[in-house]
Amino acid sequence: MVSAFGPSRRRSLVDEGGFTLAEALVTTTMMVVVLFALYAVFEATVRVFDLAGDELDAAENARLGLGRMEREIRAAYPQDGGVLLNTWQPTQIAFQNKPTDDPPETVVYSLSPGSPSYLRRNGQRLAGPLDGADGVRFEYCKSATDCSSAVGSESEIELVRVTLGVRAPGDPDATQTLTTDVDLRNRE
Numbered sequence: 487m488v489s490a491f492g493p494s495r496r497r498s499l500v501d502e503g504g505f506t507l508a509e510a511l512v513t514t515t516m517m518v519v520v521l522f523a524l525y526a527v528f529e530a531t532v533r534v535f536d537l538a539g540d541e542l543d544a545a546e547n548a549r550l551g552l553g554r555m556e557r558e559i560r561a562a563y564p565q566d567g568g569v570l571l572n573t574w575q576p577t578q579i580a581f582q583n584k585p586t587d588d589p590p591e592t593v594v595y596s597l598s599p600g601s602p603s604y605l606r607r608n609g610q611r612l613a614g615p616l617d618g619a620d621g622v623r624f625e626y627c628k629s630a631t632d633c634s635s636a637v638g639s640e641s642e643i644e645l646v647r648v649t650l651g652v653r654a655p656g657d658p659d660a661t662q663t664l665t666t667d668v669d670l671r672n673r674e
Contacts, residue, residue: 544615544654545662551605551613552650552664555595558583559646559668563590570670571626571640579624579646597622605650617651617661624648630667645669 505513563584564570573580578596595612598604603621604614616622625647627633637643646668654660 544652545664548605548613548616548650548652548662548664551607552648552666554612555605555607555648556666556668558593559595559648560671562593562670563672565590569640570672571643574624574626574637574640574643574646576624577619577622595622595624602653613650613652615653617653621651621653622649623651627667643670 559579559581561583562570562581565572565582571579571581572592573594578594580592580594582590582592584590592608594606594608596606597616597619598606598611598614601618602615603618604611605616605622606612614621625633626637626643627645627647628635628637628642629644633645633647647665648668649663649665652662652664654662
């Protein structure tokens, strides 16, 4: 009778396959190098994604603020004497709206002082950060085609051109310029 542990089933320790310590160390070192390289690529991708997200958020907030400002300027209501704009400076505009039942509200859009600067509505932050002293510009025009000549009086203003310079924080800071023209509808 042949034993199950006979010469044909027996293995020698010399025939056993495996890795030597040197092979295991080289393989581990190579795996660590590859993992660090993958981590560096992942970290760079996350950093770029965050920067793009910051730029997108800043531009989106500025667009929303610009849209609100555009609607409110367009709906500016004349006060006694037909004055539509109380203040019309390069970095500030003030006017009144006329709610149906309440007394009129004075609305002031301005650039906040300091750095970073923000677009403010009645002192409350509306959009930003903006591009410093050039963050918001109001140009007062006689028409869409005649915005280069100086306006002599408030009654000549038919259009307000609003420009926002949006700054997305990062390294380096990215800037985007948004511009809109607002026709004054309620001019008497």
